[in-house]
Amino acid sequence: xxxxxxxxxxxxxxxxxxxxxxxxxxxxxxxxxxxxxxxxxxxxxxxxxxxxxxxxxxxxxxxxxxxxxxxxxxxxxxxxxxxxxxxxxxxxxxxxxxxxxxxxxxxxxxxxxxxxxxxxxxxxxxxxxxxxxxxxxxxxxxxxxxxxxxxxxxxxxxxxxxxxxxxxxxxxxxxxxxxxxxxxxxxxxxxxxxxxxxxxxxxxxxxxxxxxxxxxxxxxxxxxxxxxxxxxxxxxxxxxxxxxxxxxxxxxxxxxxxxxxxxxxxxxxxxxxxxxxxxxxxxxxxxxxxxxxxxxxxxxxxxxxxxxxxxxxxxx
Amino acid sequence: xxxxxxxxxxxxxxxxxxxxxxxxxxxxxxxxxxxxxxxxxxxxxxxxxxxxxxxxxxxxxxxxxxxxxxxxxxxxxxxxxxxxxxxxxxxxxxxxxxxxxxxxxxxxxxxxxx
Numbered sequence: 001x002x003x004x005x006x007x008x009x010x011x012x013x014x015x016x017x018x019x020x021x022x023x024x025x026x027x028x029x030x031x032x033x034x035x036x037x038x039x040x041x042x043x044x045x046x047x048x049x050x051x052x053x054x055x056x057x058x059x060x061x062x063x064x065x066x067x068x069x070x071x072x073x074x075x076x077x078x079x080x081x082x083x084x085x086x087x088x089x090x091x092x093x094x095x096x097x098x099x100x101x102x103x104x105x106x107x108x109x110x111x112x113x114x115x116x117x118x119x120x121x122x123x124x125x126x127x128x129x130x131x132x133x134x135x136x137x138x139x140x141x142x143x144x145x146x147x148x149x150x151x152x153x154x155x156x157x158x159x160x161x162x163x164x165x166x167x168x169x170x171x172x173x174x175x176x177x178x179x180x181x182x183x184x185x186x187x188x189x190x191x192x193x194x195x196x197x198x199x200x201x202x203x204x205x206x207x208x209x210x211x212x213x214x215x216x217x218x219x220x221x222x223x224x225x226x227x228x229x230x231x232x233x234x235x236x237x238x239x240x241x242x243x244x245x246x247x248x249x250x251x252x253x254x255x256x257x258x259x260x261x262x263x264x265x266x267x268x269x270x271x272x273x274x275x276x277x278x279x280x281x282x283x284x285x286x287x288x289x290x291x292x293x294x295x296x297x298x299x300x301x302x303x304x305x306x307x308x309x310x311x312x313x314x315x316x
Numbered sequence: 317x318x319x320x321x322x323x324x325x326x327x328x329x330x331x332x333x334x335x336x337x338x339x340x341x342x343x344x345x346x347x348x349x350x351x352x353x354x355x356x357x358x359x360x361x362x363x364x365x366x367x368x369x370x371x372x373x374x375x376x377x378x379x380x381x382x383x384x385x386x387x388x389x390x391x392x393x394x395x396x397x398x399x400x401x402x403x404x405x406x407x408x409x410x411x412x413x414x415x416x417x418x419x420x421x422x423x424x425x426x427x428x429x430x
Contacts, residue, residue: 029391035383036401038408046390133344135382150325174325185375187328206344207328208379220413227417261418274332282417 003078004107006052006065014070018057025053051104061112078107128198138187138207140177142214142224145271146246148179153207157194175207180272182222183211216244222277223270229286230254245269245279252281260285334364334372341373345381352381360384360399 007014010024031037032046039045055061072078104112138153154172161167173192181187186206193203211219218225228243238256242249245266252264263280270277290296302308336344338352345352353368355361361380363371373381383405384398393401 026391033387033390035386036405050390130343132346135344176325176327178328178330181330184379186331186378188331189326189328192326203343206331206378208375218413218417220417225417 001078001106001110003072003074003076004048004052004105005072005074006055008074009048009052010056012056014066016056018059021053021056025049025057048105051108054104055108055112064111128200129196130200131194131196131203133203133206134193135206135208137210138175138177139210139212140181141212142217142219142246142271144177145179145181145211149177150174151177155205180274180276181209182271182273182277183209183219184221185209217246219271222273222275223280224277225280225282227284228252228281229284230258232285232287235259235283235285243281254283258283258285331375331378333374335375336373336378338363338368338371338373341378341381344378345385347381347385351385354395355381355384358395358399360395360402 007016010016010021010028012020012024016024028049029046032039032042032049034043034046037046055065134155134157136153136155138151140149140151143149144151152172152174154170156168156170159167159169173189175187175189178187186208189205189207191202192205195202216226224246226243226245228241230239230241234241234254235258236256238258239254241252241254243252247269250266252266254264260283262283264283266279266281268276269279288295290299338349341352342349352361356363356371361373361377361384363373363377365371380402383402384395387393387398387401388395
Protein backbone atom coordinates (compact mmCIF):
# COMPACT_ATOMS: atom_id res chain seq x y z
CA UNK A 1 0.00 0.00 0.00
CA UNK A 2 1.34 3.39 -0.96
CA UNK A 3 1.72 6.18 1.51
CA UNK A 4 -0.14 9.31 0.48
CA UNK A 5 1.29 12.61 1.57
CA UNK A 6 -1.89 14.63 1.79
CA UNK A 7 0.03 17.83 2.46
CA UNK A 8 2.10 17.42 -0.68
CA UNK A 9 -0.97 16.61 -2.76
CA UNK A 10 -2.52 19.88 -1.58
CA UNK A 11 0.71 21.83 -1.99
CA UNK A 12 0.82 22.65 1.72
CA UNK A 13 3.31 22.41 4.55
CA UNK A 14 2.45 20.73 7.82
CA UNK A 15 1.94 23.99 9.64
CA UNK A 16 -0.80 25.11 7.23
CA UNK A 17 -3.83 26.60 8.96
CA UNK A 18 -7.34 25.23 8.39
CA UNK A 19 -7.96 28.34 6.28
CA UNK A 20 -4.93 27.50 4.14
CA UNK A 21 -6.30 23.99 3.65
CA UNK A 22 -9.63 25.37 2.51
CA UNK A 23 -8.11 27.96 0.18
CA UNK A 24 -5.72 25.47 -1.37
CA UNK A 25 -8.57 23.03 -1.93
CA UNK A 26 -10.68 25.66 -3.70
CA UNK A 27 -7.81 26.67 -5.95
CA UNK A 28 -6.76 23.14 -6.90
CA UNK A 29 -10.35 21.94 -7.26
CA UNK A 30 -10.92 24.59 -9.93
CA UNK A 31 -7.71 23.56 -11.64
CA UNK A 32 -8.35 19.84 -11.70
CA UNK A 33 -12.11 19.57 -11.86
CA UNK A 34 -12.73 17.06 -14.67
CA UNK A 35 -15.52 19.19 -16.11
CA UNK A 36 -13.18 22.13 -16.58
CA UNK A 37 -9.65 20.80 -16.71
CA UNK A 38 -8.03 19.73 -19.96
CA UNK A 39 -5.30 17.81 -18.14
CA UNK A 40 -5.25 14.13 -19.06
CA UNK A 41 -5.28 12.73 -15.55
CA UNK A 42 -7.58 15.42 -14.16
CA UNK A 43 -10.07 12.90 -12.84
CA UNK A 44 -7.47 10.96 -10.86
CA UNK A 45 -5.92 14.16 -9.54
CA UNK A 46 -9.29 15.54 -8.52
CA UNK A 47 -10.09 12.34 -6.65
CA UNK A 48 -6.75 12.41 -4.87
CA UNK A 49 -7.29 16.05 -3.96
CA UNK A 50 -10.78 15.28 -2.61
CA UNK A 51 -9.30 12.55 -0.43
CA UNK A 52 -6.52 14.80 0.88
CA UNK A 53 -9.05 17.51 1.69
CA UNK A 54 -11.32 14.99 3.39
CA UNK A 55 -8.52 14.26 5.83
CA UNK A 56 -6.91 17.66 6.30
CA UNK A 57 -10.09 19.68 6.71
CA UNK A 58 -11.21 17.46 9.57
CA UNK A 59 -9.15 18.26 12.72
CA UNK A 60 -9.58 14.71 14.06
CA UNK A 61 -8.43 12.98 10.90
CA UNK A 62 -5.68 15.54 10.37
CA UNK A 63 -4.31 14.95 13.87
CA UNK A 64 -4.37 11.19 13.29
CA UNK A 65 -2.58 11.60 9.98
CA UNK A 66 0.01 13.92 11.55
CA UNK A 67 0.69 11.24 14.13
CA UNK A 68 2.08 8.95 11.43
CA UNK A 69 5.13 11.18 11.43
CA UNK A 70 7.00 13.24 8.89
CA UNK A 71 9.34 10.61 7.50
CA UNK A 72 6.97 9.06 5.01
CA UNK A 73 7.31 9.97 1.36
CA UNK A 74 4.48 10.12 -1.15
CA UNK A 75 4.21 6.75 -2.93
CA UNK A 76 6.38 4.93 -0.38
CA UNK A 77 5.28 1.44 0.67
CA UNK A 78 3.28 1.87 3.84
CA UNK A 79 1.96 -0.26 6.70
CA UNK A 80 0.22 1.49 9.55
CA UNK A 81 1.97 0.99 12.90
CA UNK A 82 -0.02 -1.15 15.36
CA UNK A 83 -2.58 0.77 17.39
CA UNK A 84 -1.63 3.94 15.54
CA UNK A 85 -5.14 5.30 15.87
CA UNK A 86 -5.55 4.58 19.54
CA UNK A 87 -7.23 7.40 21.35
CA UNK A 88 -8.75 8.93 18.24
CA UNK A 89 -12.43 8.95 17.80
CA UNK A 90 -13.72 9.37 14.30
CA UNK A 91 -17.25 10.56 14.14
CA UNK A 92 -17.75 9.25 10.66
CA UNK A 93 -18.92 12.64 9.57
CA UNK A 94 -17.41 14.76 6.88
CA UNK A 95 -17.51 12.20 4.16
CA UNK A 96 -18.57 13.34 0.75
CA UNK A 97 -22.18 12.44 0.78
CA UNK A 98 -22.56 10.97 -2.65
CA UNK A 99 -24.14 7.70 -1.75
CA UNK A 100 -21.26 6.61 0.47
CA UNK A 101 -19.81 4.94 -2.59
CA UNK A 102 -16.82 7.14 -3.27
CA UNK A 103 -13.73 5.07 -3.88
CA UNK A 104 -10.88 6.27 -1.72
CA UNK A 105 -7.38 4.89 -1.96
CA UNK A 106 -6.37 1.76 -0.04
CA UNK A 107 -4.27 4.04 2.12
CA UNK A 108 -7.30 6.11 3.12
CA UNK A 109 -9.44 3.01 3.63
CA UNK A 110 -6.84 1.48 5.89
CA UNK A 111 -6.59 4.58 8.06
CA UNK A 112 -10.12 5.88 8.16
CA UNK A 113 -12.26 3.41 6.26
CA UNK A 114 -13.63 1.16 8.98
CA UNK A 115 -14.23 3.95 11.42
CA UNK A 116 -15.75 6.24 8.87
CA UNK A 117 -18.40 4.12 7.30
CA UNK A 118 -21.60 2.61 8.50
CA UNK A 119 -21.41 -1.07 7.56
CA UNK A 120 -24.19 -2.28 5.36
CA UNK A 121 -25.89 1.08 5.48
CA UNK A 122 -27.55 0.77 2.14
CA UNK A 123 -28.91 -2.68 2.80
CA UNK A 124 -30.79 -1.84 5.94
CA UNK A 125 -33.56 -0.19 4.03
CA UNK A 126 -36.49 -2.43 3.33
CA UNK A 127 -38.43 -0.28 0.88
CA UNK A 128 -38.27 -0.66 -2.86
CA UNK A 129 -36.33 1.79 -4.90
CA UNK A 130 -35.21 1.87 -8.47
CA UNK A 131 -31.44 1.59 -8.80
CA UNK A 132 -29.42 4.62 -9.83
CA UNK A 133 -28.49 5.14 -13.43
CA UNK A 134 -24.78 4.85 -14.05
CA UNK A 135 -22.49 6.43 -16.59
CA UNK A 136 -19.37 5.48 -18.48
CA UNK A 137 -17.51 6.51 -21.60
CA UNK A 138 -16.80 4.18 -24.45
CA UNK A 139 -14.22 4.82 -27.18
CA UNK A 140 -15.09 3.49 -30.60
CA UNK A 141 -13.58 3.61 -34.07
CA UNK A 142 -15.24 5.65 -36.76
CA UNK A 143 -15.84 2.46 -38.73
CA UNK A 144 -18.05 1.14 -35.93
CA UNK A 145 -20.52 3.93 -36.59
CA UNK A 146 -20.69 2.96 -40.27
CA UNK A 147 -20.91 -0.78 -39.91
CA UNK A 148 -22.07 -1.30 -36.35
CA UNK A 149 -19.83 -3.34 -34.06
CA UNK A 150 -19.69 -5.28 -30.86
CA UNK A 151 -17.27 -3.96 -28.29
CA UNK A 152 -16.26 -4.95 -24.78
CA UNK A 153 -16.24 -2.40 -22.04
CA UNK A 154 -14.97 -2.95 -18.51
CA UNK A 155 -16.82 -1.03 -15.84
CA UNK A 156 -15.41 -0.38 -12.40
CA UNK A 157 -17.94 0.19 -9.68
CA UNK A 158 -17.07 0.86 -6.06
CA UNK A 159 -19.16 -1.28 -3.74
CA UNK A 160 -19.32 -1.24 0.05
CA UNK A 161 -19.04 -4.70 1.56
CA UNK A 162 -20.53 -5.89 4.85
CA UNK A 163 -17.47 -4.70 6.81
CA UNK A 164 -17.76 -1.23 5.40
CA UNK A 165 -14.77 -1.57 3.06
CA UNK A 166 -15.05 -0.18 -0.39
CA UNK A 167 -14.03 -2.56 -3.11
CA UNK A 168 -13.81 -1.94 -6.78
CA UNK A 169 -15.84 -4.48 -8.71
CA UNK A 170 -14.94 -4.99 -12.35
CA UNK A 171 -17.47 -6.23 -14.83
CA UNK A 172 -17.05 -6.65 -18.55
CA UNK A 173 -19.95 -6.14 -20.89
CA UNK A 174 -20.17 -6.86 -24.59
CA UNK A 175 -22.05 -3.97 -26.06
CA UNK A 176 -23.53 -3.69 -29.48
CA UNK A 177 -22.61 -0.32 -31.00
CA UNK A 178 -25.59 0.75 -33.11
CA UNK A 179 -24.98 2.07 -36.59
CA UNK A 180 -25.02 5.83 -37.01
CA UNK A 181 -23.90 6.83 -33.55
CA UNK A 182 -21.91 10.06 -33.29
CA UNK A 183 -19.46 11.49 -30.76
CA UNK A 184 -21.12 12.93 -27.65
CA UNK A 185 -24.22 10.80 -28.06
CA UNK A 186 -25.21 8.22 -25.49
CA UNK A 187 -26.19 4.61 -25.82
CA UNK A 188 -28.68 3.55 -23.20
CA UNK A 189 -28.57 0.00 -21.84
CA UNK A 190 -31.79 -0.56 -19.97
CA UNK A 191 -31.40 -2.29 -16.62
CA UNK A 192 -27.59 -2.33 -16.65
CA UNK A 193 -27.14 0.45 -14.10
CA UNK A 194 -27.03 0.01 -10.34
CA UNK A 195 -29.24 -2.69 -8.88
CA UNK A 196 -32.49 -1.57 -7.26
CA UNK A 197 -33.28 -1.84 -3.57
CA UNK A 198 -35.77 -4.46 -2.46
CA UNK A 199 -37.66 -5.49 -5.56
CA UNK A 200 -36.97 -2.19 -7.29
CA UNK A 201 -35.79 -2.44 -10.86
CA UNK A 202 -32.19 -1.75 -11.81
CA UNK A 203 -31.16 1.61 -13.22
CA UNK A 204 -29.96 2.19 -16.76
CA UNK A 205 -26.39 2.40 -17.97
CA UNK A 206 -25.54 5.40 -20.15
CA UNK A 207 -22.48 5.03 -22.35
CA UNK A 208 -21.14 8.29 -23.73
CA UNK A 209 -19.61 7.77 -27.15
CA UNK A 210 -16.14 9.08 -27.94
CA UNK A 211 -14.31 8.42 -31.17
CA UNK A 212 -10.73 7.23 -31.31
CA UNK A 213 -8.49 9.45 -33.40
CA UNK A 214 -8.53 8.29 -36.99
CA UNK A 215 -5.51 8.13 -39.25
CA UNK A 216 -7.30 9.96 -42.08
CA UNK A 217 -10.49 11.53 -40.89
CA UNK A 218 -11.61 14.07 -38.34
CA UNK A 219 -15.16 14.01 -37.03
CA UNK A 220 -17.12 17.06 -35.91
CA UNK A 221 -20.71 16.36 -34.91
CA UNK A 222 -21.98 14.10 -37.71
CA UNK A 223 -19.64 15.52 -40.35
CA UNK A 224 -16.38 13.95 -41.45
CA UNK A 225 -13.39 15.94 -42.70
CA UNK A 226 -10.51 14.74 -44.84
CA UNK A 227 -7.47 16.86 -45.58
CA UNK A 228 -6.52 16.26 -49.20
CA UNK A 229 -3.04 17.30 -50.34
CA UNK A 230 -3.08 18.48 -53.98
CA UNK A 231 -0.52 19.93 -56.36
CA UNK A 232 -0.62 23.58 -57.47
CA UNK A 233 -1.50 22.51 -61.02
CA UNK A 234 -4.36 20.31 -59.81
CA UNK A 235 -5.69 23.29 -57.87
CA UNK A 236 -5.24 25.68 -60.79
CA UNK A 237 -6.37 23.54 -63.70
CA UNK A 238 -8.86 21.30 -61.98
CA UNK A 239 -8.52 17.55 -61.69
CA UNK A 240 -10.22 14.28 -60.95
CA UNK A 241 -8.73 12.63 -57.89
CA UNK A 242 -9.38 9.30 -56.19
CA UNK A 243 -10.33 10.09 -52.62
CA UNK A 244 -10.88 7.67 -49.73
CA UNK A 245 -14.13 7.82 -47.77
CA UNK A 246 -15.18 5.45 -44.99
CA UNK A 247 -17.42 3.73 -47.55
CA UNK A 248 -14.72 3.28 -50.17
CA UNK A 249 -12.91 5.32 -52.80
CA UNK A 250 -14.72 7.89 -54.90
CA UNK A 251 -13.66 10.03 -57.87
CA UNK A 252 -13.69 13.65 -56.76
CA UNK A 253 -13.72 16.51 -59.24
CA UNK A 254 -11.53 19.40 -58.13
CA UNK A 255 -12.80 22.58 -59.80
CA UNK A 256 -10.30 24.79 -61.64
CA UNK A 257 -8.88 27.70 -59.62
CA UNK A 258 -9.50 26.03 -56.27
CA UNK A 259 -8.06 27.86 -53.31
CA UNK A 260 -6.01 26.61 -50.38
CA UNK A 261 -8.25 25.40 -47.55
CA UNK A 262 -11.45 25.38 -49.58
CA UNK A 263 -13.93 22.68 -48.67
CA UNK A 264 -15.71 20.39 -51.09
CA UNK A 265 -18.87 18.93 -49.64
CA UNK A 266 -20.23 15.47 -50.37
CA UNK A 267 -23.76 15.69 -49.02
CA UNK A 268 -24.97 12.84 -46.84
CA UNK A 269 -21.66 10.99 -46.92
CA UNK A 270 -20.78 11.74 -43.31
CA UNK A 271 -21.79 9.60 -40.35
CA UNK A 272 -24.99 7.66 -41.04
CA UNK A 273 -26.82 9.39 -38.18
CA UNK A 274 -30.58 9.92 -38.16
CA UNK A 275 -29.99 12.97 -40.34
CA UNK A 276 -26.83 11.85 -42.13
CA UNK A 277 -23.83 14.16 -41.84
CA UNK A 278 -21.72 15.42 -44.74
CA UNK A 279 -18.25 14.48 -45.92
CA UNK A 280 -15.90 17.43 -46.42
CA UNK A 281 -12.71 17.33 -48.42
CA UNK A 282 -10.41 20.17 -47.36
CA UNK A 283 -7.93 21.09 -50.07
CA UNK A 284 -4.32 21.51 -48.98
CA UNK A 285 -2.15 22.86 -51.77
CA UNK A 286 1.38 21.52 -51.41
CA UNK A 287 4.23 23.31 -53.22
CA UNK A 288 6.98 21.20 -54.77
CA UNK A 289 10.50 22.20 -53.70
CA UNK A 290 12.72 23.82 -56.32
CA UNK A 291 15.38 21.20 -55.74
CA UNK A 292 16.44 20.48 -59.30
CA UNK A 293 17.37 22.55 -62.33
CA UNK A 294 14.16 21.66 -64.14
CA UNK A 295 12.05 22.55 -61.10
CA UNK A 296 13.80 25.90 -60.85
CA UNK A 297 13.17 26.52 -64.53
CA UNK A 298 9.51 25.72 -64.09
CA UNK A 299 9.23 28.26 -61.24
CA UNK A 300 11.18 30.87 -63.25
CA UNK A 301 8.81 30.34 -66.15
CA UNK A 302 5.88 30.96 -63.86
CA UNK A 303 7.52 34.11 -62.58
CA UNK A 304 8.01 35.39 -66.12
CA UNK A 305 4.67 34.35 -67.51
CA UNK A 306 2.33 35.21 -64.64
CA UNK A 307 1.57 38.73 -63.54
CA UNK A 308 0.97 37.67 -59.96
CA UNK A 309 1.35 39.78 -56.83
CA UNK A 310 -0.32 38.39 -53.70
CA UNK A 311 0.83 41.44 -51.68
CA UNK A 312 -0.88 44.16 -53.64
CA UNK A 313 -2.97 45.15 -50.63
CA UNK A 314 0.17 45.81 -48.55
CA UNK A 315 1.51 48.38 -50.94
CA UNK A 316 -0.76 51.25 -49.90
CA UNK B 317 -16.06 -14.82 -15.55
CA UNK B 318 -17.69 -17.89 -17.06
CA UNK B 319 -18.48 -18.63 -20.68
CA UNK B 320 -22.11 -17.70 -20.12
CA UNK B 321 -21.15 -14.08 -19.44
CA UNK B 322 -19.08 -13.92 -22.59
CA UNK B 323 -21.91 -14.91 -24.86
CA UNK B 324 -24.25 -12.08 -23.89
CA UNK B 325 -24.18 -9.05 -26.12
CA UNK B 326 -26.12 -6.12 -24.75
CA UNK B 327 -28.10 -4.09 -27.20
CA UNK B 328 -28.12 -0.39 -26.56
CA UNK B 329 -30.27 2.29 -28.11
CA UNK B 330 -28.98 5.66 -29.26
CA UNK B 331 -30.35 8.65 -27.40
CA UNK B 332 -31.45 10.98 -30.17
CA UNK B 333 -31.96 14.76 -30.08
CA UNK B 334 -35.53 14.58 -28.78
CA UNK B 335 -35.31 11.53 -26.62
CA UNK B 336 -35.20 11.95 -22.87
CA UNK B 337 -38.18 13.08 -20.82
CA UNK B 338 -37.59 15.31 -17.80
CA UNK B 339 -38.16 12.28 -15.56
CA UNK B 340 -35.52 10.25 -17.38
CA UNK B 341 -33.08 13.15 -17.30
CA UNK B 342 -33.63 13.51 -13.53
CA UNK B 343 -32.98 9.81 -13.04
CA UNK B 344 -29.90 9.84 -15.24
CA UNK B 345 -28.44 12.78 -13.29
CA UNK B 346 -29.75 11.55 -9.94
CA UNK B 347 -31.32 14.92 -9.29
CA UNK B 348 -34.78 16.49 -8.99
CA UNK B 349 -37.18 18.23 -11.35
CA UNK B 350 -36.62 21.66 -9.79
CA UNK B 351 -32.91 21.51 -10.59
CA UNK B 352 -33.60 20.56 -14.21
CA UNK B 353 -36.15 23.39 -14.54
CA UNK B 354 -33.52 25.81 -13.18
CA UNK B 355 -31.09 24.62 -15.84
CA UNK B 356 -33.69 25.15 -18.55
CA UNK B 357 -34.61 28.60 -17.24
CA UNK B 358 -30.95 29.60 -17.28
CA UNK B 359 -30.83 28.08 -20.78
CA UNK B 360 -27.99 25.79 -19.74
CA UNK B 361 -29.92 23.00 -21.43
CA UNK B 362 -32.53 23.50 -24.12
CA UNK B 363 -35.33 20.98 -24.52
CA UNK B 364 -37.38 20.37 -27.64
CA UNK B 365 -41.08 21.04 -26.99
CA UNK B 366 -42.95 23.93 -25.41
CA UNK B 367 -44.30 22.80 -22.09
CA UNK B 368 -42.75 20.76 -19.38
CA UNK B 369 -44.72 17.59 -20.17
CA UNK B 370 -43.63 17.59 -23.77
CA UNK B 371 -39.99 18.53 -23.07
CA UNK B 372 -37.50 16.18 -24.68
CA UNK B 373 -33.76 16.36 -24.06
CA UNK B 374 -30.73 15.34 -26.11
CA UNK B 375 -27.47 13.59 -25.24
CA UNK B 376 -25.80 17.00 -25.20
CA UNK B 377 -28.28 18.12 -22.52
CA UNK B 378 -27.44 15.03 -20.49
CA UNK B 379 -23.71 15.81 -20.67
CA UNK B 380 -24.29 19.45 -19.67
CA UNK B 381 -26.72 18.60 -16.87
CA UNK B 382 -24.25 16.08 -15.39
CA UNK B 383 -21.43 18.60 -15.58
CA UNK B 384 -23.64 21.27 -14.03
CA UNK B 385 -24.48 18.97 -11.16
CA UNK B 386 -20.82 18.15 -10.48
CA UNK B 387 -19.67 21.78 -10.79
CA UNK B 388 -22.29 22.79 -8.26
CA UNK B 389 -21.54 19.93 -5.90
CA UNK B 390 -17.73 20.05 -6.09
CA UNK B 391 -16.98 23.73 -6.58
CA UNK B 392 -20.09 25.37 -5.19
CA UNK B 393 -20.66 27.35 -8.37
CA UNK B 394 -24.07 28.99 -8.69
CA UNK B 395 -26.32 28.51 -11.68
CA UNK B 396 -25.19 31.61 -13.60
CA UNK B 397 -21.55 30.65 -13.05
CA UNK B 398 -22.24 27.13 -14.29
CA UNK B 399 -23.81 28.50 -17.46
CA UNK B 400 -20.72 30.62 -18.09
CA UNK B 401 -18.30 27.74 -17.40
CA UNK B 402 -20.16 25.38 -19.73
CA UNK B 403 -20.43 27.93 -22.55
CA UNK B 404 -16.74 28.79 -22.33
CA UNK B 405 -15.85 25.10 -22.24
CA UNK B 406 -17.93 24.51 -25.34
CA UNK B 407 -16.19 27.39 -27.08
CA UNK B 408 -12.79 25.93 -26.20
CA UNK B 409 -13.88 22.54 -27.53
CA UNK B 410 -15.08 24.10 -30.78
CA UNK B 411 -11.78 25.92 -31.19
CA UNK B 412 -9.87 22.71 -30.52
CA UNK B 413 -11.91 20.92 -33.16
CA UNK B 414 -11.16 23.69 -35.64
CA UNK B 415 -7.46 23.54 -34.82
CA UNK B 416 -7.42 19.81 -35.36
CA UNK B 417 -9.08 20.30 -38.75
CA UNK B 418 -6.64 22.98 -39.85
CA UNK B 419 -3.47 22.18 -41.70
CA UNK B 420 -2.76 18.97 -39.86
CA UNK B 421 -3.69 15.68 -41.42
CA UNK B 422 -5.00 12.67 -39.61
CA UNK B 423 -1.73 11.25 -38.36
CA UNK B 424 -0.61 14.54 -36.90
CA UNK B 425 1.90 15.51 -39.62
CA UNK B 426 1.84 19.02 -40.92
CA UNK B 427 1.06 19.17 -44.58
CA UNK B 428 4.26 20.57 -45.99
CA UNK B 429 6.35 19.26 -48.83
CA UNK B 430 9.67 17.69 -48.06
